[in-house]
Amino acid sequence: MKKRTRGFRLVAAAALTLASVAPVAGTPGTAQAAVPGVAKSYASLMYRSLTADATMAQLRATLAGQQADLKKRNADAAKAQKASAAAQKRLATATAGHAAVHEKLKSAERALTDAKNAVARQSKQRPRSNAAIARAKRAVTAATTVRDTRRTRLHQAAAELRAAKKLAGTTTSAVAGALAATGRTTRAIAQTQNRIATAGTAAGYAAQAAAISRSVVAEVRPVFSVADTTNVYGTTVHRNIAYAFKRMVDDAKADGVALAGGGFRTKERQIELRVINGCPDVWTAPASSCRVPTAIPGRSLHEIGLAVDVTSGGRTLTRKSRAFTWMTKNAAEYGFVNLPSEAWHWSITGG
Numbered sequence: 236m237k238k239r240t241r242g243f244r245l246v247a248a249a250a251l252t253l254a255s256v257a258p259v260a261g262t263p264g265t266a267q268a269a270v271p272g273v274a275k276s277y278a279s280l281m282y283r284s285l286t287a288d289a290t291m292a293q294l295r296a297t298l299a300g301q302q303a304d305l306k307k308r309n310a311d312a313a314k315a316q317k318a319s320a321a322a323q324k325r326l327a328t329a330t331a332g333h334a335a336v337h338e339k340l341k342s343a344e345r346a347l348t349d350a351k352n353a354v355a356r357q358s359k360q361r362p363r364s365n366a367a368i369a370r371a372k373r374a375v376t377a378a379t380t381v382r383d384t385r386r387t388r389l390h391q392a393a394a395e396l397r398a399a400k401k402l403a404g405t406t407t408s409a410v411a412g413a414l415a416a417t418g419r420t421t422r423a424i425a426q427t428q429n430r431i432a433t434a435g436t437a438a439g440y441a442a443q444a445a446a447i448s449r450s451v452v453a454e455v456r457p458v459f460s461v462a463d464t465t466n467v468y469g470t471t472v473h474r475n476i477a478y479a480f481k482r483m484v485d486d487a488k489a490d491g492v493a494l495a496g497g498g499f500r501t502k503e504r505q506i507e508l509r510v511i512n513g514c515p516d517v518w519t520a521p522a523s524s525c526r527v528p529t530a531i532p533g534r535s536l537h538e539i540g541l542a543v544d545v546t547s548g549g550r551t552l553t554r555k556s557r558a559f560t561w562m563t564k565n566a567a568e569y570g571f572v573n574l575p576s577e578a579w580h581w582s583i584t585g586g
Contacts, residue, residue, distance in 0.1 A: 270463060270475065271454035277444050277583070278475035281570050284440035285482050291434055298427045305420045312413035319406035322399070329399035333392040340385040347378035437568070444570055448583040451475070452541060459539040464499050471499040473540030476570065476583060480543065483569035492561045493547050496579070499540040505532045528577055542582035543571070552579040 283290075354371040357364065455463075455473070465474050467481045480498075487494045500508075509517045509532065514525040522528040529535075536542035544551070547558030559578050566573065572585030 271451070271458065273447055273450045273454050274473075274475045277447055277451045277570075278478065280440045280444035280447075281476070281479045283435060284437045284444065285479060285569065287435060287437040287440060291431070294427060294431050294434065298424065298431065301420055301424045301427060305417065305424060308413065308417040308420050312410070312417050315406065315409040315413040319403070319410045322403045322406040326396075326399040326403045329392070329396040333389070333396045336385065336389045336392040340382065340389050343378065343382040343385045347375065347382050350375040350378040441568065441570065445567075445572075448570070452536065452539070452584055452586070455539050455541065461499075461501075464540045468495065470496050470543060471540065472543060473499070476541060479569040479571075483566065483571065486565070487558070487561055490561060492558050494545055494558060494562075495547070495549075496543045496545040498537065498543045500535070500537045502532050502538055505530070505535050505538055523576065528580075536582045536584070536586060541584075542580060542586075544577075544579045545581055546579070554578045 350371065354368065354375055357368045357371045360367070455475075459473075463473055463475075464471050465477050467477050468484055470480070472480050484494045506517055508529050509520075509525065512525040512527040512529045514520045514522075514529055518531060520531075522530045530537075532538075537544070545558065545562065546552065547556060550556070552559045552562070556578075562571070562573065562581065566581055570583050571581040572583065574580040574582065574585055
């Protein structure tokens, strides 16, 4: 199969429940039985295998976005720190200015007191000098003007100091917020990088699924219920292979190969097929003794929905068919293994 971006179609599928994936048509049963944990694990592993490329691509896209965001966060933090430094400088200037104006006001108040005292002294002088008293009063007037001017300036300096303090507080908070955002993004990047570093591969997950496939068969068979199956494009299969089967059909179609087939069949239907296919004995004769190889009832993986007799274009697969070639090359990726004696028969164990 050509290396297409098939995995990228799967991002939206992440919300599907792994144990009951892709029920594209109504389910045959109404009450689902308790599916063994190993079967759920198998479904989960196959899902992860088939979404591994999309998951990795999404993680890398997330990382790229986070790294771009960190660059912006760092720029914002640098800008905030620069603004805070300017605000602190302004606060220092305003504080010093307020203190200087306050000192000048105290000096002006002392000068005014001295001028008033001079008027009092001149008024007590004998002989009385009206000119000296007038000069002293003019000095009081001048000192009062200076004091009032410096009072006004002190009010202005106080307002400037309050504004500088407010700005310093605002910019300090902005720096704290920017640094916190930078920290969060840095931690998020580390988490994403760790997820990328520890993410499993498609092949690895598929291998794990293959390793437990026989256990799936052994544990599903005793508790199987028709309610454990679902319909995928007209083929009834066990829910725990439905997602993989649907993906296989979809990806084959994208490659120009039509896949369908017969999946689940009842034990009664298996008995009928044994008779139709001329098996010497329904219950004991080996599958190979039938005109068309047919498993003994109770042993067929079709009876638990874990096998599919694959067709293409309405025809049973042969080893010369294009669909068989495609399946041989790609089916293992979806957890399907061929039974060597039957080109059309594919199951999770090859049995």
